Amino acid sequence: MTDSKPLTGGGLLFKVLEQHGVNHVFGYPGGAIMPIYDALVDSNVQHFLCRHEQGASFSAVGYARASGKIGVCMATSGPGATNLITGLADALADSIPMVAITGQVPTAAMGSDAFQETDIFGLSIACTKHSFQVSHVDELEKVLHQAFEIALEGRQGPVLVDIPKDVQTASVKQTFAAAEHLKNKVKLPLADISKALDLLTHAKQPILYVGGGVGMANAVDEVREFANKTGIPSVSTLKGLGALDTDNENYLGMLGMHGTKAANLAVHDCDLLIAVGARFDDRVTGKLDQFAPDAKVIHFDIDTAEINKRRAADAPILGDLKENLPLLTMSLNIKGWQAKIQQMKSDYSWRYDHPGENIFAPAVLKEVSELMPKNTCVTTDVGQHQMWAAQHINFDDPSNFLTSGSMGTMGFGLPAAIGAQISRPHDTVIAVSGDGSIMMNVQELATIKRYQIPVKIVLIDNAKLGMVRQWQDLFFDGRLSETDLSDNPDFCMLAQAFEIKAKQITKKSEVTAAINDMLDHDGPYLLQVKIDAKDNVWPLVPPNSANNEMMESA
Amino acid sequence: MNTATLNNYTLIIMTDDKQVVLERILQVTRYRGFLINGMTAKVNTGNNIATIELFVSSERPISLLTDQINKLVDIKSVKVDNNASMQNTA
Numbered sequence A: 001m002t003d004s005k006p007l008t009g010g011g012l013l014f015k016v017l018e019q020h021g022v023n024h025v026f027g028y029p030g031g032a033i034m035p036i037y038d039a040l041v042d043s044n045v046q047h048f049l050c051r052h053e054q055g056a057s058f059s060a061v062g063y064a065r066a067s068g069k070i071g072v073c074m075a076t077s078g079p080g081a082t083n084l085i086t087g088l089a090d091a092l093a094d095s096i097p098m099v100a101i102t103g104q105v106p107t108a109a110m111g112s113d114a115f116q117e118t119d120i121f122g123l124s125i126a127c128t129k130h131s132f133q134v135s136h137v138d139e140l141e142k143v144l145h146q147a148f149e150i151a152l153e154g155r156q157g158p159v160l161v162d163i164p165k166d167v168q169t170a171s172v173k174q175t176f177a178a179a180e181h182l183k184n185k186v187k188l189p190l191a192d193i194s195k196a197l198d199l200l201t202h203a204k205q206p207i208l209y210v211g212g213g214v215g216m217a218n219a220v221d222e223v224r225e226f227a228n229k230t231g232i233p234s235v236s237t238l239k240g241l242g243a244l245d246t247d248n249e250n251y252l253g254m255l256g257m258h259g260t261k262a263a264n265l266a267v268h269d270c271d272l273l274i275a276v277g278a279r280f281d282d283r284v285t286g287k288l289d290q291f292a293p294d295a296k297v298i299h300f301d302i303d304t305a306e307i308n309k310r311r312a313a314d315a316p317i318l319g320d321l322k323e324n325l326p327l328l329t330m331s332l333n334i335k336g337w338q339a340k341i342q343q344m345k346s347d348y349s350w351r352y353d354h355p356g357e358n359i360f361a362p363a364v365l366k367e368v369s370e371l372m373p374k375n376t377c378v379t380t381d382v383g384q385h386q387m388w389a390a391q392h393i394n395f396d397d398p399s400n401f402l403t404s405g406s407m408g409t410m411g412f413g414l415p416a417a418i419g420a421q422i423s424r425p426h427d428t429v430i431a432v433s434g435d436g437s438i439m440m441n442v443q444e445l446a447t448i449k450r451y452q453i454p455v456k457i458v459l460i461d462n463a464k465l466g467m468v469r470q471w472q473d474l475f476f477d478g479r480l481s482e483t484d485l486s487d488n489p490d491f492c493m494l495a496q497a498f499e500i501k502a503k504q505i506t507k508k509s510e511v512t513a514a515i516n517d518m519l520d521h522d523g524p525y526l527l528q529v530k531i532d533a534k535d536n537v538w539p540l541v542p543p544n545s546a547n548n549e550m551m552e553s554a
Numbered sequence B: 001m002n003t004a005t006l007n008n009y010t011l012i013i014m015t016d017d018k019q020v021v022l023e024r025i026l027q028v029t030r031y032r033g034f035l036i037n038g039m040t041a042k043v044n045t046g047n048n049i050a051t052i053e054l055f056v057s058s059e060r061p062i063s064l065l066t067d068q069i070n071k072l073v074d075i076k077s078v079k080v081d082n083n084a085s086m087q088n089t090a
């Protein structure tokens, strides 16, 4: 930009983004955001044109989750803005720091049902941590700083900034004033650890229950140190996967609806549950009043509102996990309990025997886990393939497993993988998707093509909305309703149309070579893995059941 | 719901007088399962702080709502007015 050209609101946006270290944004242009796209031309921020605003929002989520940095996406007013909503809701539910910028019709036109006017500010209330509408260009700089602060502060989340077109074009001076800090932050009480220490030293059968908060608190080391030093057997939620060392002999894997038998039985029997950055979600607890029925609870969290929300805490510890968990880290004598845990772990370990030539998805994903390079980032879509990925791939850090946990949003996997790959260009990124889910953001194959993003897609193809089909078979008398996808497109041809190398496999004997071929390929790759439409995810805790009442076959 | 006890509460909320703060409070209240029986609201134009009295009822403990309202960015304080809150059976 020539220095004589006066700074506009749009130009200021990118200056503030640069101040916050934002190098990459994901978006899609349109009428009401054109001045911002004009200013983009002169900025140092790199923009990735996604092919749907939902794709842009999920790429921003994937970017944030894989890198720990904030994700930024932008869209025009009206339909552009509403297309961001699913990504915002997903980021809110999974506590992901994101800033979404939307263009708005000019202030004079607002409230007149103008072309492409929608009340995104009103719509944002239920799907963001906070939102702003900038009514004058002089507020813009401050609002943008506050948006970043709010997105990252405490329990993280998405913030939307709606900017009318006239604010984008108005001249403005950058003040460089330090943003005035949030004054109304929730004050956390000083952690009272004496009660927790007492519970811990008296527990005979404690369990460490680890959630997504651990990664977000940057407390993976502290949690592993706690697990090692105390020797307390541990379990993880879907979002907590990667936080614990999978080689730890007392680690039992995921708990909950599709958790391991050992994890669910151990939690059911425990006398002390140490919840760390976890929130007793219904997919974790099963029937709530029968979840860990004999346990006292120590609950570590950053969000006051999670304490006593679903399960009363005997010792709540609010605040920064990194500081608080070491206060309870000590050696304990629980040898008998550990022996019982290790016995269960070996009695109920995963089995990969599967008759016939058809491919068994859990075995494929286990092999992907063994063959993928260190620090590979895996994303998933939603369904059976997601649960199999969670069960059978080992992750060494929460930032290496990106899945839509709370919302369970189909369409998450592909754009999240794109965002992850852009944030970590030197790591392998694998999207484990399903034949239903991939179609929900399939247009992002064009983003992969345009930027030559070397994402590897493992498409678990059962020609079904498999998870829903499984429930119809088990809980709706096998009355299959709208879950058949046998007329899917030719996925390999589809990938090739976007210049993505593709291969289909149908037999067990082809698996190893195909995974290696995919991992050895420099560019993007789609591996279509045809599996039996009848395969189910086991174990399964049926609805309204306690976690010790899991089904292990139909 | 038949045998559940509906408790009435009065909340006194102090908040910065910011955009849509009232909508946010009402949305959280409804979403968290509280019925709104009435409200008063006024802004002190001197310091731009609004005081909102919210009369709500629910079977759920009031802390579920106050904790969530407290998280709203513009809120300064939320108090349950114990003198005004009372219990009755629905």
Ligand SMILES: Cc1ncc(C[n+]2csc(CCOP(=O)(O)OP(=O)(O)O)c2C)c(N)n1
Pocket (backbone or CB within 6 Å): A381, A382, A383, A384, A385, A386, A408, A409, A410, A411, A433, A434, A435, A436, A437, A438, A460, A462, A464, A465, A466, A467, A468
């Ligand atoms: C956006 C969205 N719509 C609907 C659902 C409900 N749903 C959950 S799993 C599933 C089936 C997914 O099919 P596919 O991607 O092929 O995965 P599979 O279960 O077959 O592995 C559906 C429809 C959802 N989670 N998200």
Ligand SMILES: [Mg+2]
Pocket (backbone or CB within 6 Å): A383, A434, A435, A436, A460, A461, A462, A463, A464, A465, A466
């Ligand atoms: Mg499927």
